Amino acid sequence: MEPPSRRQVTGRKQSLREQVLQDLRAEIVSGRVEGGHVYSVPALATDLGVSTTPVREALLELQRQGLVTPLPNRGFQVAVPSTEELLEMLKLRELLETYALDRLAAREEKDLTRLYAIAERISDAVEQRDPVAYVAADREFHLALVDEAGISKLTTFISDLRDHMRLIGLETEQGFARQEGSAAEHFQLLDLLTAGDTEGVRGIISHHISAWEAVLRAGMAADHPTATTTDAM
Known part of the structure; x- marks a missing residue:
């Protein structure tokens, strides 16, 4: 490539x-x-x-x-990460971001207005099929959300996790479809956070992150067709 x-x-x-x-x-x-x-x-x-x-x-x-x-x-x-490493990082992201957004949803005072503009930029990147712009804007969106939760150490942990990720398969049809779903979920997430719907937030963020597993598995399998069962988890 x-x-x-x-x-x-x-x-x-x-x-x-x-x-x-x-x-x-x-x-x-x-x-x-x-x-x-x-x-x-x-x-x-x-x-x-x-x-x-x-x-x-x-x-x-x-x-x-x-x-x-x-x-x-x-x-x-x-660097070349293994499939196992990528999936472990994805799961850690899901756990940590769910915790952060659960905390954020429960706060009575929060202003997420500026995040709608970032969500719009993500949608624009998806429409233009620009995965590099998508990744940059998506990173900004998620770190800004976690930062709003007010746990500085957690923001650092999640930032490091994201920076070790590889979204292998992003430019496949499956990857583009997941980007489209992800872009729509950002707006849903902001609406639920604003409304203080803790259960709704948990459901959206869990799916939002875990749904990338299928894309990663397919992308890594395509790049490494002789991978062992252990690598493919």
Whole structure:
């Protein structure tokens, strides 16, 4: 799979390092680059229209997060997680986010207005079939929701979990269908949270995350057809 066309990162609001980090992380998590792909710092800097410094800093942060590993004199290689690891992270996300949103739903005072705008951006990304934009906006949406619950440590844990994920199969028909369902569920989730419907929130967030399991299994099976039964869980 060829890496996606990349937009120039200059002229946006974040620092160059943050822009590069956000774009590369979404590129990896979305599955647009395969495990084993090697990022060359000079080539990537030229591609993005920036100096090598923010690119190297972003890749070092991705190394800290476990998304890439350094290759002496070559660059950084995208790590290859197992199916078992991905499904375990998905389950942990479901448990932690259910806890956070259960807490948020029970709060009497909350203002989720700004999150509807992020949900709209997610819908736009799905309509345009842009998985990298989808992953970036979806990450922003979920971390903002968890942050609203007021547990800073939990936000950090969930952020780390998301950053270790790979949504393998995102660009299959099954993956696009799940993105469409996910986009609609964001609006339902916000409505239920606003109404304080704790049971409804639990049901939506549990399905919202666990429904990706079928996409991941199919995507990993397609990428690794000789995987063992243990890997396929």
